[in-house]
Amino acid sequence: MANLRFSYFLERARAANLPRVWQMAGAIGHQFRKPRLNVFCDMLWSAARYDCAFQDFQDWDFAILSRAERRTYITHPMSNRYALQLNTDKRANRDLSDKSRFNVRFSDVIGREWLDVRETNEDELAAFLNRFTDVMVKVPDSLGGKGIERIRTADVTDVAAFRAERMRNRQFLVEEFLQQHPRMAELNSSSVNTMRIASYNDGKRVHILCRALRIGAGGDVDNFSGGGMYTMLSPEGTALYPAFDDANATHGIHPLTGVPIVGFEVPLFAEAIEAVKAAAQRIPEVPYVGWDVAIAPDRPVLIEGNYNTGVFQAKPSVSGLRRGLLPVYRAAIGH
Ligand SMILES: Nc1ncnc2c1ncn2[C@@H]1O[C@H](COP(=O)(O)OP(=O)(O)O)[C@@H](O)[C@H]1O
Ligand SMILES: [Mg+2]
Structure with missing residues (x-):
C-alpha cells in the first residue's frame, strides 16, 4: 500500500508541470506566510495523500487546513x-x-432557439440570424468555455462567409443569446x-x-x-x-x-x-x-x-x- 502510494506519488510528480506548481506554491506561501518550499512539498504530498489536484490545493486553501479538515474535501480526481x-x-x-x-x-427546458450549421442551408441560417441581435456559437464537444463566442448578428454581413468560418472552427452550434x-x-x-x-x-x-x-x-x-x-x-x-x-x-x-x-x-x-x-x-x-x-x-x-x-x-x-x-x-x- 505504502509502496503503491509512493509510486503513484512519483508518477504524479513526473506528470506535473513542476514550474507551475512552484509558481503556485510561491503565491500560496506569500498569502499564508509559509515557506515556499514547504508549500511546494505539501502540494506534492497532498496529491498523493488526499488525491488533491494542484488547482484544488489552491482553490480550497489546503495550506491552512488540518489533516482532518482536508479529508472532508471532494477533489477533482475523486469526482472523476x-x-x-x-x-x-x-x-x-x-x-x-x-x-x-x-x-x-432537453429541448423543452433549454429556453433558447438554436441550430446546427451542418444541417442548415444558407437561407435558413440567414433567417435565424435575422431574428436575434446576438448569438452564441459553440463547439458541440468542448468544455470550460472553450470555442464559445458571442457574435452580434449586425456584424454578419456575409452569411456564406460566416457559415464557412463556423464550419472551419467546428462551431457548429448557433444559439440564440439567452435573455437572463x-x-x-x-x-x-x-x-x-x-x-x-x-x-x-x-x-x-x-x-x-x-x-x-x-x-x-x-x-x-x-x-x-x-x-x-x-x-x-x-x-x-x-x-x-x-x-x-x-x-x-x-x-x-x-x-x-x-x-x-x-x-x-x-x-x-x-x-x-x-x-x-x-x-x-x-x-x-x-x-x-x-x-x-x-x-x-x-x-x-x-x-x-x-x-x-x-x-x-x-x-x-x-x-x-x-x-x-x-x-x-x-x-x-x-x-
Ligand atoms: N445560449 C447562450 N446564451 C448566452 N450565454 C450562454 C449561452 N450558452 C452558454 N452561455 C454562457 O456560456 C457559458 C458556457 O456555456 P456551456 O454551454 O456551459 O459550455 P462549456 O461546456 O464550455 O461550459 C455558460 O456558463 C454561460 O455563461
Ligand atoms: Mg458549462
Missing part, C-alpha cells in the same frame, strides 16, 4: 472517479457532452451567470450535492477560463461567501458592477432545483451530473449537463468554513 464508476453508459454520456444532442434531448433575469444581469451583464448544481440520482430520488453560483467578469462566458468567479449558495439560493476566481482573487462585491455578492439571492431558485431534479430523472442512465442552470426572466433554463462535472466548494480563507462537501457526496452516493 465517481463519474467513471457511476456514469458508465457512454451513449447517454454523449447526450450530455455533445451540446447538439443535449439541446435535442434582470436580477442576474445586475451582477454582471456581459455573460449569462449560471449556477452549477450537481445531482445524484440513486434510482429512487435525486440528491442535490452542491449549489454554486458562477458570475462572469466582463467576458462572454461565466467559466473560470473567461475570468469568471464562483461562490456557494445556501439551500434557499442565497450567496453565502465572497466569490473567488482562477487567479485566486476574492470578491465580496463584483469587481466591475460593484454589486454585493454576499447575500445575493438567486431569483426563482426553488424552481431551479425542481428543474434539475426533473432533468436528472429524465436521464437516469447518467446518475451523477453537474448542471449549468441559468435564470430566464420567467423560469430557470438548463444550459448544459456535465457527466464529468468539476467540483465546487467554499474557499476556507474567505468563507471561514473549513469543511468540504465529501461527507455530502458520501451520504448520497457512498464510497
